[in-house]
């Protein structure tokens with residue numbers, strides 16, 4: 001007779017999540033897919049342009065920390081195991097994004113956001129709350145987040161130094177992945193969030209992006 005595996009208690013799961021959070025924030029993240037920047041040559045040499053590109057990619061890196069935390073927070077409180085699985089699958093793509101952004105910031109001779117633990121913790125809590133609101137709302141939250149992220153990445157494609165092919169390729173691949181995460185969430189039953197919630201999300205994102213550009 002086989003003994004069934006014990007179900008993880010909430011405390012065990014929180015400890016597991018805490019450990020994952022620490023590793024996301026502190027350790028170098030390893031991408032499963034090759035970096036989309038590939039062998040395209042480094043073309044940003046002007047110091048001011050490099051600083052600006054690094055600031056933008058630091059913002060994107062902070063966004064990916066937040067995305068990682070949101071997905072894991074939502075997965076923690078998801079009701080349906082299939083929804084939980086799809087959230088964790090999307091989170092794996094975010095690890096690639098995280099690693100690519102981190103690499104690009106370093107190539108530009110800069111550092112990632114000092115406030116990464118804050119972005120992670122805050123986003124994890126928001127994700128867990130979204131999950132508690134029910135799976136359809138939680139999936140709607142994914143769809144709305146991704147819509148806003150895609151718009152934000154589009155603005156970066158215009159703001160990056162004109163010749164910065166390496167950053168641009170990373171951003172474009174991220175956009176394509178977020179597009180897929182968003183449409184999968186909608187197809188799985190994600191419901192449109194009320195307008196005030198969408199506005200609140202925009203405002204929170206603006207605070208984060210504004211701060212992470214500098215810090």
Ligand SMILES: [Fe+2]
Nearest residue numbers: 064067094097
């Ligand atoms: Fe992402």
Ligand SMILES: [Fe+2]
Nearest residue numbers: 067090178181
């Ligand atoms: Fe995503």
